[in-house]
Amino acid sequence: MADLNQLTIAEARDKLRAGEVTSAELTEACLQAVEGAGALNAFVHNTPEIAREQAKAADARIAKGDAPAMCGIPLGIKDLFCTKHVPSQAASKILDGFKPEYESTVTQNLFDAGAVMLGKLNMDEFAMGSSNETSVYGNAVNPWRRGNDDTPLTPGGSSGGSAAAVAADLCLAATGTDTGGSIRQPAAFVGITGIKPTYGRCSRWGIVAFASSLDQAGPMTKDVRDAAIMLEAMCGHDPKDSTSADIPVPDFEAMLTGDIKGKKIGVPKEYRMEGMPAEIEKLWADGTEMLKAAGAEIVDISLPHTKYALPAYYVIAPAEASSNLARYDGVRYGHRAKLAQGDGITEMYEKTRAEGFGHEVQRRVMVGTYVLSAGFYDAYYNRARKVRTLIKRDFEDVFAQGIDAILTPATPSAAFGLGEMSEADPVAMYLNDVFTVTVNLAGLPGISVPAGLDKQGLPLGLQLIGRPWEEGDLLNCAYALEQASGFVAKPGKWW
Amino acid sequence: MSIDKDTAAKVAKLARIKVEEDQLEALAGEFNAVLGFIEQLNEVDVEGVEPMVSVTPMRLKRREDVVTDGGMQDKILANAPDAREGFFAVPKVVE
Numbered sequence: 160m161a162d163l164n165q166l167t168i169a170e171a172r173d174k175l176r177a178g179e180v181t182s183a184e185l186t187e188a189c190l191q192a193v194e195g196a197g198a199l200n201a202f203v204h205n206t207p208e209i210a211r212e213q214a215k216a217a218d219a220r221i222a223k224g225d226a227p228a229m230c231g232i233p234l235g236i237k238d239l240f241c242t243k244h245v246p247s248q249a250a251s252k253i254l255d256g257f258k259p260e261y262e263s264t265v266t267q268n269l270f271d272a273g274a275v276m277l278g279k280l281n282m283d284e285f286a287m288g289s290s291n292e293t294s295v296y297g298n299a300v301n302p303w304r305r306g307n308d309d310t311p312l313t314p315g316g317s318s319g320g321s322a323a324a325v326a327a328d329l330c331l332a333a334t335g336t337d338t339g340g341s342i343r344q345p346a347a348f349v350g351i352t353g354i355k356p357t358y359g360r361c362s363r364w365g366i367v368a369f370a371s372s373l374d375q376a377g378p379m380t381k382d383v384r385d386a387a388i389m390l391e392a393m394c395g396h397d398p399k400d401s402t403s404a405d406i407p408v409p410d411f412e413a414m415l416t417g418d419i420k421g422k423k424i425g426v427p428k429e430y431r432m433e434g435m436p437a438e439i440e441k442l443w444a445d446g447t448e449m450l451k452a453a454g455a456e457i458v459d460i461s462l463p464h465t466k467y468a469l470p471a472y473y474v475i476a477p478a479e480a481s482s483n484l485a486r487y488d489g490v491r492y493g494h495r496a497k498l499a500q501g502d503g504i505t506e507m508y509e510k511t512r513a514e515g516f517g518h519e520v521q522r523r524v525m526v527g528t529y530v531l532s533a534g535f536y537d538a539y540y541n542r543a544r545k546v547r548t549l550i551k552r553d554f555e556d557v558f559a560q561g562i563d564a565i566l567t568p569a570t571p572s573a574a575f576g577l578g579e580m581s582e583a584d585p586v587a588m589y590l591n592d593v594f595t596v597t598v599n600l601a602g603l604p605g606i607s608v609p610a611g612l613d614k615q616g617l618p619l620g621l622q623l624i625g626r627p628w629e630e631g632d633l634l635n636c637a638y639a640l641e642q643a644s645g646f647v648a649k650p651g652k653w654w
Numbered sequence: 655m656s657i658d659k660d661t662a663a664k665v666a667k668l669a670r671i672k673v674e675e676d677q678l679e680a681l682a683g684e685f686n687a688v689l690g691f692i693e694q695l696n697e698v699d700v701e702g703v704e705p706m707v708s709v710t711p712m713r714l715k716r717r718e719d720v721v722t723d724g725g726m727q728d729k730i731l732a733n734a735p736d737a738r739e740g741f742f743a744v745p746k747v748v749e
Binding site for chain 2 (some may be wrong): 256257258259260357358359372398401402404405464466467469470471473474481485488489490491492493494495498502503504505506507508509510512513516521522524525526528529530532539541542543544545546547548549551584585586589600601602627
C-alpha cells in the first residue's frame with residue numbers, strides 16, 4: 160500500500176469511511192513528510208498542534224457516520240489566507256508577526272467540513288510573481304528535476320509552496336489563489352491539477368487582497384476528482400464578500416462521468432504564439448486528439464484580443480494592488496520601521512513601506528500609482544478596462560457559437576531554473592501567464608491538467624477554459640482529458 | 655512616453671515608498687520597460703466600448719443599515735506595532 164500521505168482525497172475519504180485508516184494516522188504521515196522536506200521550503204509555518212486536534216475531532220465525527228468528504232483530510236494552506244491566531248503574512252516582511260483574529264471564509268468552510276490544517280505554504284510576496292522567488296521566506300523548490308541534473312527548479316508561482324507540497328505528497332491537497340495564473344501555472348510546473356473557479360464562486364473574505372476584481376481561490380490537488388471534491392467544500396455564497404455569488408453549489412464530483420461525446424471544444428488560433436517550444440505545440444495537438452477520440456467535436460476558434468490581455472492585466476492588477484496595499488502603513492498590523500529623531504508620520508509610512516515591501520511589490524505598487532495618477536487615468540487605466548471588456552466579449556462570442564470549453568497550453572514552457580530569469584526584464588517573467596491571464600480578465604473558470612512530460616522529464620500541463628458557473632462541466636472535460644492522457648508520473652524523491 | 659528620474663521620484667512619493675536618490679535612475683528604467691509593454695494597448699480600437707466595472711454581471715446585495723459587528727477593541731489593537739491606552743499610536747501628526 161502507498162504511504163498514507165500519498166493518497167488522494169477520494170482514496171483517503173473512502174478509507175476513512177471504511178474505518179481502514181484514521182485521520183490521526185493520515186495527519187501523522189503528512190506531518191512526518193513535512194518534517195523531512197525542509198529542502199523544498201514549501202511549508203513556512205507548521206501547525207502540528209492544530210492538525211492533531213482537528214484530526215482527533217474529525218475521527219470522532221467520522222465514527223458517528225455522515226461526515227462530509229473533506230472530513231479528516233490533511234491540507235496545506237497558502238499563506239495568503241488569514242487563519243485565526245496563526246501567522247498569515249502573504250510571504251511579506253510587512254506582515255511580519257501578523258496573527259489574524261479571524262478566519263478566512265474559505266478556510267472556515269474547509270474546517271467546517273472537517274479538514275485538517277498542517278500549516279501555511281510558501282508563495283510569492285502578495286501573490287505577485289510566477290516563480291515563488293519574491294517570497295520573504297526564500298524560494299520554494301520544485302520536487303521535479305531535469306533528469307539527473309540537480310539544478311533547483313521553480314515550482315511556479317504565486318502558489319509555489321502549494322504546488323511543491325502537493326506534488327511531493329506532503330499533504331493530500333492545498334489551497335491556492337489565482338489572479339493571473341497563480342494556481343494553474345504552478346500546477347502545470349509540478350504535474351498536479353489546479354482549478355480557478357468563476358469569479359465569485361469562492362468568497363474572497365479573509366484572503367489578503369492583491370487585485371480584487373481578479374483574485375479567486377481554488378484547490379490544488381493530485382487529480383481532477385479531488386479538485387471537484389475540494390472545490391465544492393471551498394465555495395458558496397458569503398454575505399461578507401459582496402462579489403460572492405448567491406447561487407447553488409452543485410455536486411461537482413457527481414458530474415464526473417468522463418462522457419464528453421458531442422461537446423464542442425474550441426482551439427483558439429491566437430494561442431499559437433511565435434517561438435512556442437515544439438514540445439508545447441505537440442502536447443496541445445495531442446490533447447486535442449485525445450478529446451476528439453473521446454467523442455468531442457474540435458472547433459477552430461478566434462479570440463482576437465488575446466494579445467492585449469497581458470498588457471491590460473499589467474495595468475489593472477497593479478492599479479488595484481496600489482489601492483489594496485495602501486493599508487500597509489505600519490499603524491494597524493505588521494512591520495513598522497525604526498524612526499529617526501524628528502521623523503513624522505510621512506517618514507513612518509515611507510520607511511515602513513520601503514523596508515516591508517520587496518522589490519517586485521514596490522514596483523507594482525508604483526506602476527499602479529502611476530497609471531491611476533491624474534492625467535494618466537484615462538490613457539492607461541480606463542483604456543485597459545475597455546480592452547478588458549473586449550477580451551470578455553471574445554469569450555462570450557465563442558460561447559454563443561456553442562463552444563463548451565476551450566483547450567490551450569497551460570504555460571509557454573516547462574519549469575525553469577530558480578534564478579534563471581533574474582537577469583531578464585520584468586516583462587519576460589510576466590510572459591509566463593500569457594495563456595492563463597485572459598481567464599482572470601474574463602472572470603471564467605480555468606483548470607490546468609498534467610498531460611505529459613518534456614524530453615528532460617518535466618511535467619507539462621494543458622488548460623481547459625469553461626463557461627461561467629459551469630465548473631462541473633469543465634471538471635468533466637478535464638476528467639476525460641486526464642483519463643485519456645493517463646498521466647501518473649511522480650517526481651523521484653531527492654529531498 | 656518616457657519616465658525620467660523626477661517622475662519616478664514623484665511616483666515613489668505618491669506611493670509613500672522611500673526610494674534612495676541613487677536608485678531612482680534604475681527605477682525609472684524599470685517603469686519604462688513595463689510602460690513600454692503596456693503601450694501596446696494603444697493599438698486597440700476602443701471607440702464606444704464601456705470600461706469594465708464588474709466581470710460577472712450582478713447587482714450588489716443590499717442589507718439593512720444596522721450595526722452587525724463591533725465591541726472588540728482588544729482584537730483590533732492586538733496586531734498593532736504600537737498601541738497605547740486603547741488607541742493606535744503614531745508619531746506626532748499636528749505641530
